[in-house]
Amino acid sequence: MIEVENVSIAHGSGRRELSTVEGVSFSVSAGELVALVGPSGCGKSTLLYALDGLITPSEGHIRIGGDEVQGIRRDVALILQDAGLLPWKTVRQNAALALRIQGIEGDAHETLDSLGLADFESSYPGELSEGMKRRVGIARALALHPRVLLMDEPLANLDSLTREKIQNLILDLWRTLHFTGVLVTHDIEEAVFLARRILLLSPRPATLTEIVANPEAGAPDYRGSDAFYAQVQYLRTKLGADET
Numbered sequence: 379m380i381e382v383e384n385v386s387i388a389h390g391s392g393r394r395e396l397s398t399v400e401g402v403s404f405s406v407s408a409g410e411l412v413a414l415v416g417p418s419g420c421g422k423s424t425l426l427y428a429l430d431g432l433i434t435p436s437e438g439h440i441r442i443g444g445d446e447v448q449g450i451r452r453d454v455a456l457i458l459q460d461a462g463l464l465p466w467k468t469v470r471q472n473a474a475l476a477l478r479i480q481g482i483e484g485d486a487h488e489t490l491d492s493l494g495l496a497d498f499e500s501s502y503p504g505e506l507s508e509g510m511k512r513r514v515g516i517a518r519a520l521a522l523h524p525r526v527l528l529m530d531e532p533l534a535n536l537d538s539l540t541r542e543k544i545q546n547l548i549l550d551l552w553r554t555l556h557f558t559g560v561l562v563t564h565d566i567e568e569a570v571f572l573a574r575r576i577l578l579l580s581p582r583p584a585t586l587t588e589i590v591a592n593p594e595a596g597a598p599d600y601r602g603s604d605a606f607y608a609q610v611q612y613l614r615t616k617l618g619a620d621e622t
């Protein structure tokens with residue numbers, strides 16, 4: 379479904395050139411949910427934006443469904459860090475924004491309804507709790523009915539209870555909607571709870587250091603089990619070992 383082949387990304391040019399991602403290759407099967415984990419500033423968002431076609435790699439290839447990614451596409455949706463809501467637009471307008479940008483008719487009413495936001499369609503982001511704002515961000519992406527859902531730290535800076543609730547929600551949505559998911563997070567526990575495979579990135583420039591199999595992700599009662607903590611501990615050690 380998603381093929382990333384030897385991708386490098388640099389910002390700027392000449393002496394100011396800064397390499398952010400270097401020689402990264404991986405693939406994600408249709409309907410799989412993987413996590414990209416790495417230290418702050420390593421290049422996770424940059425790589426995700428490249429998957430969304432917002433950034434063109436300086437080297438390598440990214441293919442989705444066999445086609446080279448060239449700009450944004452209808453079947454790929456991105457959830458921005460901190461939801462990226464426009465404060466002067468209502469929940470309804472914010473949730474329909476991706477549809478409008480893609481020139482697609484229709485509204486996000488059903489999606490908002492399925493995320494428990496039907497009663498807040500006329501509210502403004504400033505009137506919502508942080509957790510509700512994130513759900514509007516999720517609704518905006520899902521209104522596209524994407525085959526691929528890219529998520530950039532969708533739950534950063536939430537209190538832990540709200541974060542767990544929305545993690546469960548993402549899992550439910552993934553099970554019912556069957557999208558292919560790429561979740562960027564610096565939260566190791568979140569990656570272990572949600573993703574069947576966890577791709578570890580080094581500090582900038584991001585290189586892929588290891589792909590950790592995590593077959594129990596999504597299983598009932600996994601969170602809180604010994605196996606869960608062992609996996610979290612393993613990843614912590616791996617990421618810590620990369621720090622210099």
Ligand SMILES: Nc1ncnc2c1ncn2[C@@H]1O[C@H](COP(=O)(O)OP(=O)(O)O)[C@@H](O)[C@H]1O
Nearest residue numbers: 389396398417418419420421422423424425582
């Ligand atoms: N447009 C840009 N121009 C120059 N540097 C950038 C640009 N975007 C990101 N960077 C730098 O690239 C690095 C990786 O950024 P980012 O992908 O946002 O990291 P992460 O999401 O892992 O925290 C950071 O050091 C950041 O300062």
Ligand SMILES: [Mg+2]
Nearest residue numbers: 422423424459
């Ligand atoms: Mg980021």
